[in-house]
Amino acid sequence: MSLSLLRCVWLGLLWLYLGNAQAALEIEIIGAGEKQIPVAIAPFAGDVGLSGELNQVIMDDLQRSGLFRLVDASAEKAQRPSEIRHAAWVGRGAEALAVGTVTTLPDGRFEARYFLVDMVKHEVLLGEALATKPEQVRLIGHNIADAIYEKLTGSKGVFSSHMAYVNRQGGFFRLLVADSDGYNEQVVLSGNEPIMSPAWSPDGKRLAYVSFENGHAAVYVQSLDSGKRRLVADFKGSNSAPTWAPDGNTLAVVLTRDGNSEIYLMSAEGGNIRRLTYSNGIDTEPCFSPDGQSLLFTSDRGGSAQIYRMSVEGGSAQRQTFGEGTNFSPRYSPDGNSFVFAHRANGRFYIATQDFQSGQMTLLTDGGWEKKPSFAPNGKLILFASEARGRGILATVSSDGRVKQQMFTQSGDAREPVWETRP
Amino acid sequence: MKKILISGLLASLLAACAAPAPKPPVDNTAAEEAARKAAAEEAARKAAEEAARKKAEDEAAARKKAEDEAAARNRLPNAATSVYYPFDVDVVQDADKVAVEAHGKFLSSHAERKMRVEGNADERGSNEYNLALGQRRADGVKKMLELGGAKADQVEAASLGEEKPKATGHDEESWKQNRRSDMIYK
Numbered sequence: 001m002s003l004s005l006l007r008c009v010w011l012g013l014l015w016l017y018l019g020n021a022q023a024a025l026e027i028e029i030i031g032a033g034e035k036q037i038p039v040a041i042a043p044f045a046g047d048v049g050l051s052g053e054l055n056q057v058i059m060d061d062l063q064r065s066g067l068f069r070l071v072d073a074s075a076e077k078a079q080r081p082s083e084i085r086h087a088a089w090v091g092r093g094a095e096a097l098a099v100g101t102v103t104t105l106p107d108g109r110f111e112a113r114y115f116l117v118d119m120v121k122h123e124v125l126l127g128e129a130l131a132t133k134p135e136q137v138r139l140i141g142h143n144i145a146d147a148i149y150e151k152l153t154g155s156k157g158v159f160s161s162h163m164a165y166v167n168r169q170g171g172f173f174r175l176l177v178a179d180s181d182g183y184n185e186q187v188v189l190s191g192n193e194p195i196m197s198p199a200w201s202p203d204g205k206r207l208a209y210v211s212f213e214n215g216h217a218a219v220y221v222q223s224l225d226s227g228k229r230r231l232v233a234d235f236k237g238s239n240s241a242p243t244w245a246p247d248g249n250t251l252a253v254v255l256t257r258d259g260n261s262e263i264y265l266m267s268a269e270g271g272n273i274r275r276l277t278y279s280n281g282i283d284t285e286p287c288f289s290p291d292g293q294s295l296l297f298t299s300d301r302g303g304s305a306q307i308y309r310m311s312v313e314g315g316s317a318q319r320q321t322f323g324e325g326t327n328f329s330p331r332y333s334p335d336g337n338s339f340v341f342a343h344r345a346n347g348r349f350y351i352a353t354q355d356f357q358s359g360q361m362t363l364l365t366d367g368g369w370e371k372k373p374s375f376a377p378n379g380k381l382i383l384f385a386s387e388a389r390g391r392g393i394l395a396t397v398s399s400d401g402r403v404k405q406q407m408f409t410q411s412g413d414a415r416e417p418v419w420e421t422r423p
Numbered sequence: 424m425k426k427i428l429i430s431g432l433l434a435s436l437l438a439a440c441a442a443p444a445p446k447p448p449v450d451n452t453a454a455e456e457a458a459r460k461a462a463a464e465e466a467a468r469k470a471a472e473e474a475a476r477k478k479a480e481d482e483a484a485a486r487k488k489a490e491d492e493a494a495a496r497n498r499l500p501n502a503a504t505s506v507y508y509p510f511d512v513d514v515v516q517d518a519d520k521v522a523v524e525a526h527g528k529f530l531s532s533h534a535e536r537k538m539r540v541e542g543n544a545d546e547r548g549s550n551e552y553n554l555a556l557g558q559r560r561a562d563g564v565k566k567m568l569e570l571g572g573a574k575a576d577q578v579e580a581a582s583l584g585e586e587k588p589k590a591t592g593h594d595e596e597s598w599k600q601n602r603r604s605d606m607i608y609k
Binding site: 171194196197210212215216217236237238240241254256259260261282284285298300304305326328329342344369371372415416 | 511539547548549550551552554555556558559562579580581582583584586587593
């Protein structure tokens with residue numbers, strides 16, 4: 001089936017509302033994977049409230065990925081593989097079935113115990129018990145969905161990973177961290193001055209970001225556990241575009257202290273600043289390659305904004321993007337073989353990828369107000385900022401362009417999203 | 424004889440008329456003296472008042488003149504405080520140079536005054552690219568102010584990129600308002 005035809009297929013339309021005010025959002029899915037794996041999730045036995053929520057999280061995650069087709073299993077009563085009546089499943093097409101139980105432990109935690117069964121070979125593929133506090137039922141659901149995803153597709157799941165983004169409402173800015181499905185929003189920083197460019201440390205425990213609270217752009221690094229933060233770059237002019245080296249100790253930043261937007265390396269604790277670029281144009285948005293040896297960045301040194309690559313040792317830079325239009329915000333794929341970026345042409349922004357070997361650009365979206373893409377840790381999905389119904393929203397597209405998802409937060413404009421880099 | 428009679432008659436008539444009217448001569452003199460004194464005192468008081476008023480007026484005029492002169496010295500230039508740019512351009516346009524030069528001249532003669540220049544960009548480009556573009560715009564204005572005589576430490580150049588748009592539409596009407604540097608006296 002052609003891509004354009006698939007784009008017209010509305011496979012799933014999910015309206016997910018959460019009752020509490022913590023994170024209400026709607027998710028809309030467009031498109032489907034080339035081959036969808038039919039999978040069934042039986043209602044887990046036990047506490048109906050907990051198991052119901054757990055089941056819903058698992059099914060929503062799998063459905064949202066676009067790689068699965070959910071087969072109805074609401075009548076399946078089995079709690080373990082031996083109880084499955086395979087005869088009842090003949091002809092229903094499910095390649096795998098998950099069954100399980102939820103029990104409350106004496107210490108108040110709850111335990112989810114589940115099995116994933118190959119319905120063709122009648123083999124147990126997975127068997128796990130996970131225990132946690134009742135308020136973390138969604139996390140357990142994401143973990144189970146990740147395990148099922150990995151077992152059936154061969155790629156690591158990303159449902160239990162996180163994203164960071166900025167919400168702008170009028171003149172009020174909030175830096176937020178949320179689960180991969182947009183739920184469980186946590187406020188990292190808020191205020192009346194702009195916040196930009198959040199960047200995850202490789203261990204997922206810290207965020208570097210740009211805040212204007214001192215009257216100009218300055219770079220901070222904040223611990224997500226303790227909330228403690230450090231002002232690491234506050235020179236005159238603008239200090240911005242922080243990004244982490246894979247070692248977790250080094251940042252690349254953009255400073256204008258020497259007269260122009262140039263890329264520098266520095267310690268994530270502050271100090272030890274080394275200048276990398278020397279050009280008359282704007283150099284910004286650095287991104288480390290997964291091996292930490294090169295940087296991609298945006299520069300207008302050739303007359304218009306394009307993507308360049310250079311060694312972290314410095315030296316000359318090689319232009320990567322050519323042809324019509326301008327290009328911004330490059331991010332390496334986790335395998336380092338390609339990069340994703342925002343491509344601007346004909347008055348629209350598109351999310352595009354380019355393979356290093358072929359130099360071929362592929363547009364993944366139909367264009368609109370689409371900016372700031374970043375790969376999910378497994379390289380299968382790309383998160384970006386988009387716009388719909390007159391608001392800034394979060395959106396994802398599968399790296400093959402087939403499955404798209406839009407996430408509508410309750411209010412305000414979602415900006416500058418970035419997916420956690422921790423694998 | 425007839426004449427004398429008439430004269431006598433006239434005289435007596437005159438006498439008859441004059442007799443009841445006059446005040447006693449002593450009383451009359453004292454009153455006139457008092458009136459003259461009062462008038463003199465009044466005139467002196469008026470003169471003093473006039474002198475005081477004149478003095479106050481002169482002082483007020485002198486004060487106003489000094490104030491006007493000071494105000495004229497400190498009056499901000501009658502020039503625009505925002506400059507605008509074409510898309511993806513950071514150079515101050517010819518039309519805006521006069522205004523920037525006027526502010527530069529003012530800063531040069533007022534070493535105690537400080538200014539903040541804020542560069543802004545429209546939303547076409549990444550947020551980080553636009554932050555860099557806004558900084559180049561603000562830096563360009565700062566440089567031109569310095570050419571006009573401002574000292575480097577009088578002017579702070581900052582960028583807001585596309586983060587604080589004046590107009591929020593996705594159209595040229597909004598974008599052209601947002602491609603802007605503001606010169607703000609502190």
